[in-house]
Amino acid sequence: xxxxxxxxxxxxxxPGALFLxxxxxxxxxxxxxxxxxxxxxxxxxxxxxxGILQPFxxxxxxxxxxxxxxxxxxxxxxxxMPVMAVAIAVFSILFVPMLSHEALLxxxxxxxxxMTLNTFFSIIVFMAGWAAMGRFGSVGAERxxxxxxxxxxxxxxxxxxxxxxxxxLSITAVNNAQAQVGIPFILLQPLxxxxxxxxxxxxxxxxxxxIPEAKTEIVGGWLAEYSGKKLAFFKLAEELRVVFGAAxxxxxxxxxxxxxxxxxxAWFLIKTTIAVFIISTFRAVAAxxxxxxxxxxxxxxxxxxxxxxxxxxxxxxxxxx
Amino acid sequence: xxxxxxxxxFKKPYTIKYPFSKEEVPLPKGFRGKLTVDYNKCIGCxxxxxxxxxxxxxxxxxxxxxxxxxxxxxxxxxxxxCADVCPVKAISPSDExxxxxxxxxxxxxxxxxxxxxxxxxxxxxEGEKK
Amino acid sequence: MSAxxxxxxxxxPQHPMLKEPERFVFKVEGEYVVDVEPRIGYAHRxxxxxxxxxxxxxxxxxxxxxxxxxxxxxxxxxxxxLDELLDLEVPPRAQYIxxxxxxxxxxxxxxxxxxxxxxxxxxxSLFMYMWRDRExxxxxxxxxxxxxxxxxxxIPGGVRRDLNSETMDKIRKGLEILEKRNKYYKKVFxxxxxxxxxxxxxxxxxxxxxxxxxxxxxxxxxxxYKTDVRKDDPYVAYDEMDFQMIVYDTCDVYARNLVRVDxxxxxxxxxxxxxxxxxxxxxxVKVPPFPxxxxxxxxxxxxxxxxxxxxxxxxxxxxxxxxxxxIRTPTLLNxxxxxxxxxxxxxxxxxxxxxxxxxxxxxxxxxxxxxxRTGKRxxxxxxxxxxxxxxxxxxxx
Numbered sequence: 001x002x003x004x005x006x007x008x009x010x011x012x013x014x015p016g017a018l019f020l021x022x023x024x025x026x027x028x029x030x031x032x033x034x035x036x037x038x039x040x041x042x043x044x045x046x047x048x049x050x051g052i053l054q055p056f057x058x059x060x061x062x063x064x065x066x067x068x069x070x071x072x073x074x075x076x077x078x079x080x081m082p083v084m085a086v087a088i089a090v091f092s093i094l095f096v097p098m099l100s101h102e103a104l105l106x107x108x109x110x111x112x113x114x115m116t117l118n119t120f121f122s123i124i125v126f127m128a129g130w131a132a133m134g135r136f137g138s139v140g141a142e143r144x145x146x147x148x149x150x151x152x153x154x155x156x157x158x159x160x161x162x163x164x165x166x167x168x169l170s171i172t173a174v175n176n177a178q179a180q181v182g183i184p185f186i187l188l189q190p191l192x193x194x195x196x197x198x199x200x201x202x203x204x205x206x207x208x209x210x211i212p213e214a215k216t217e218i219v220g221g222w223l224a225e226y227s228g229k230k231l232a233f234f235k236l237a238e239e240l241r242v243v244f245g246a247a248x249x250x251x252x253x254x255x256x257x258x259x260x261x262x263x264x265x266a267w268f269l270i271k272t273t274i275a276v277f278i279i280s281t282f283r284a285v286a287a288x289x290x291x292x293x294x295x296x297x298x299x300x301x302x303x304x305x306x307x308x309x310x311x312x313x314x315x316x317x318x319x320x321x
Numbered sequence: 322x323x324x325x326x327x328x329x330x331f332k333k334p335y336t337i338k339y340p341f342s343k344e345e346v347p348l349p350k351g352f353r354g355k356l357t358v359d360y361n362k363c364i365g366c367x368x369x370x371x372x373x374x375x376x377x378x379x380x381x382x383x384x385x386x387x388x389x390x391x392x393x394x395x396x397x398x399x400x401x402x403c404a405d406v407c408p409v410k411a412i413s414p415s416d417e418x419x420x421x422x423x424x425x426x427x428x429x430x431x432x433x434x435x436x437x438x439x440x441x442x443x444x445x446x447e448g449e450k451k
Numbered sequence: 452m453s454a455x456x457x458x459x460x461x462x463x464p465q466h467p468m469l470k471e472p473e474r475f476v477f478k479v480e481g482e483y484v485v486d487v488e489p490r491i492g493y494a495h496r497x498x499x500x501x502x503x504x505x506x507x508x509x510x511x512x513x514x515x516x517x518x519x520x521x522x523x524x525x526x527x528x529x530x531x532x533l534d535e536l537l538d539l540e541v542p543p544r545a546q547y548i549x550x551x552x553x554x555x556x557x558x559x560x561x562x563x564x565x566x567x568x569x570x571x572x573x574x575x576s577l578f579m580y581m582w583r584d585r586e587x588x589x590x591x592x593x594x595x596x597x598x599x600x601x602x603x604x605x606i607p608g609g610v611r612r613d614l615n616s617e618t619m620d621k622i623r624k625g626l627e628i629l630e631k632r633n634k635y636y637k638k639v640f641x642x643x644x645x646x647x648x649x650x651x652x653x654x655x656x657x658x659x660x661x662x663x664x665x666x667x668x669x670x671x672x673x674x675x676y677k678t679d680v681r682k683d684d685p686y687v688a689y690d691e692m693d694f695q696m697i698v699y700d701t702c703d704v705y706a707r708n709l710v711r712v713d714x715x716x717x718x719x720x721x722x723x724x725x726x727x728x729x730x731x732x733x734x735x736v737k738v739p740p741f742p743x744x745x746x747x748x749x750x751x752x753x754x755x756x757x758x759x760x761x762x763x764x765x766x767x768x769x770x771x772x773x774x775x776x777x778i779r780t781p782t783l784l785n786x787x788x789x790x791x792x793x794x795x796x797x798x799x800x801x802x803x804x805x806x807x808x809x810x811x812x813x814x815x816x817x818x819x820x821x822x823x824r825t826g827k828r829x830x831x832x833x834x835x836x837x838x839x840x841x842x843x844x845x846x847x848x
Binding site for chain 2: 505506508509510511512513516576577580583586590593594597598601603611612635639643740741
């Protein structure tokens with residue numbers, strides 16, 4: 001009984017849903033502030049002391065606004081997609097070790113499940129854009145599905161090449177293997193890190209890959225017809241995905257939550273913040289690609305490089321023994 | 322552009338935090354702000370009302386024989402033709418630029434000639450007569 | 452290519468890619484644009500009609516507000532028409548100051564266009580940086596004229612305000628910083644890999660098409676079509692300045708960006724020459740506030756920021772108000788080349804190509820006549836306008 005209550009607390013409050021939502025707000029503020037400072041301007045300033053409450057105010061404002069469903073929309077899909085998006089985003093983070101060296105949910109092969117959940121999220125994006133039945137929604141949905149074909153395979157392969165080093169398909173095992181070996185895997189697999197970073201940027205739909213939601217081209221794409229509470233949930237889901245992507249990058253490549261002196265949760269936060277900084281810098285420094293360039297680049301560069309990384313790791317294993 | 326972006330992280334932002342720090346806003350000499358009128362210099366020729374492109378100036382009677390201009394600043398385009406054409410240079414721009422208001426004809430946005438002063442002169446005359 | 456796959460993407464009067472309202476209906480097949488139907492006229496305000504009720508000098512602020520970005524070009528063109536109408540001898544110092552303000556406006560407008568180009572590409576950092584540096588030009592213009600837009604500097608017979616040496620020093624310092632920054636932006640626009648991916652070989656306008664559709668301004672000069680009113684028909688002090696006409700021949704968005712950046716650097720060069728060679732003397736001649744010119748019609752043209760701008764002013768010798776003022780703005784000529792350029796490109800290229808012609812839709816107030824009985828549509832040519840003006844005058848007696 002005690003155990004179940006403790007597990008529920010961990011899943012829902014800390015480090016579960018509530019903590020993750022607050023962390024998502026914090027990282028949204030951090031991203032906006034960093035990008036603003038890079039562009040020589042101020043960023044969020046007025047809400048809270050240094051603007052730190054700005055994402056929370058945005059969420060509350062959106063929840064309070066009018067929620068309009070277009071007459072031609074497919075109602076069951078239109079209303080359930082936002083909730084499913086948040087649910088999948090929170091669920092996939094629970095597989096990453098945060099509070100202790102073992103994740104809340106772990107089993108042998110959970111990396112495959114997490115990657116499948118990523119694909120589910122992209123399918124949710126596609127169905128959300130299609131359910132809105134608007135001109136811009138359908139173009140955005142089609143672009144999201146097309147982009148999926150470009151980045152997904154390199155992402156899987158670069159994540160699995162890390163698992164090759166750890167000898168197991170579980171994120172918890174990768175986390176602990178880096179402590180055993182003593183070196184974070186970014187130093188052992190730099191090529192895999194670069195491929196993972198680029199495909200993560202495409203998965204999180206951030207510039208240069210924010211094509212499904214290109215504001216200046218198709219007015220918000222798949223998000224265009226959503227308003228009020230549904231839009232608030234979608235934006236929350238996007239922010240949670242940033243937390244998830246950064247946490248995955250920190251666990252797979254930077255050494256997880258191992259480190260001297262501080263408790264694991266502190267190391268987790270520090271490394272995830274560094275990962276968010278890298279993602280934000282990448283967002284500020286590039287222009288948006290075109291969808292055909294993403295596909296060409298994905299199949300011409302990312303996938304071969306990821307396969308090359310796997311090949312190198314395998315050869316090194318053969319040689320070293 | 323990466324070097325430039327990372328370098329800006331350590332510099333002060335270029336933004337002037339306007340409503341919170343007004344003294345940082347630089348204003349040059351000759352800035353076209355709100356009009357100020359020196360009604361003592363005005364001779365009531367009416368040239369400003371004739372030339373105003375936006376028809377923002379109306380000549381209103383002042384006393385028994387004179388006319389003075391009344392400025393409706395909500396129509397003004399700040400072209401300063403009135404200042405150029407005034408023969409006694411009674412109109413000039415000031416430094417004030419915060420003129421937003423809820424009412425087009427509020428007292429901030431309408432420059433009226435001052436009321437005519439007659440009472441003191443009358444009293445002296447009465448005293449002298451007596 | 453089956454017809455029922457084509458669907459309409461309406462970039463309607465309100466759209467994030469447009470800064471001013473126009474309606475474009477793009478016929479799209481998958482991600483390729485097959486055809487486009489423009490519909491202009493949303494920003495028509497009746498300025499030409501309003502000009503018939505105002506005296507010659509009162510039209511100056513009216514004409515300045517045709518467009519916010521190219522306001523000085525409009526007043527300059529109208530002032531040149533009035534100078535000829537009233538037969539005025541403008542002192543050389545005034546001509547130099549007019550050139551200075553016109554070139555500073557060119558710098559500010561091209562930086563605006565390039566920044567918005569960065570924003571349409573999704574490169575917000577470039578947009579923020581260019582607009583931050585544009586503030587330097589805006590501050591200089593405020594120093595000279597008192598206002599950041601709508602400078603009201605041109606008046607028939609000269610300029611409204613003079614330059615003193617303190618202002619000239621500040622302008623020189625500002626120009627130094629601008630030159631350094633714009634050389635850096637030239638490097639970004641010609642070498643940054645993500646910018647090149649979006650701009651190279653996109654929106655190609657072949658030279659023959661540009662000539663037959665009569666493109667103007669940087670749009671034409673990027674397609675190897677050498678047309679620039681400052682060189683072909685010099686006005687104010689341009690015949691005494693030493694500058695080059697910038698022409699590129701790759702005919703795509705990349706070339707248009709580079710034409711604009713190079714024109715900024717040339718404009719800085721011209722401003723420096725103006726400051727060095729500024730002659731002493733008066734800055735205006737006296738003009739009556741309500742002039743009554745004799746019966747005459749004048750056409751004046753300048754190289755506005757987007758191309759060639761033409762003004763036709765007709766006075767009928769009997770009143771202090773003009774008989775007709777007609778404005779032909781450059782963006783009107785660039786819309787048809789845009790429709791040709793965008794065919795065969797992706798949807799993702801539409802904002803980039805649209806911004807590369809530097810659209811200024813608020814200038815496009817043209818009237819088209821439609822005969823409802825026969826459904827015929829036409830616009831008047833210059834000879835027809837003159838014929839109608841004569842006919843109206845004869846009929847009124």
